[in-house]
Amino acid sequence: MTKATAQGSISMANIREVEVPLISFEEQQLIVAEIESRLSVCDRIEETINDSLKQAEALRQSILKKAFEGKLVPQDPNDEPASRLLERIRKDRAETTSSRLGKGSIK
Secondary structure, eight states: OOOOSSOOOOOHHHHHHOOOOOOOHHHHHHHHHHHHHHHHHHHHHHHHHHHHHHHHHHHHHHHHHHHHHTOSSOOOTTSOOHHHHHHHHHHHHHHHHHHHHHHHOOO
16 A cells, blocks of 8 residues: 555555455354344344234224223213214304404404
8 A cells, every 4th residue: 555645546566465354164154144143033023013013003093993982981971972062162162253253343
């Protein structure tokens, strides 16, 4: 190697002088086996994560279904029905909207 930092090219003579250490074929096989073993562990972990995500989504859907059916908590028989509650909310909104419009109008 030369010590110049602005070297335009490297000659083949310089490249031929560079020693590149090589490991034995047996050691290469051990490295490949270790990598394959770790990749298979990663594949199993990925599969477990995907299964868990599917289960979580199914559980979420189940919880939402029960929530909309009113089955998540014990229901109080004295509570008004949802239809009556929604009607009351609509009426309150309509009254609020009309009172705002009434205050903003010029007479």
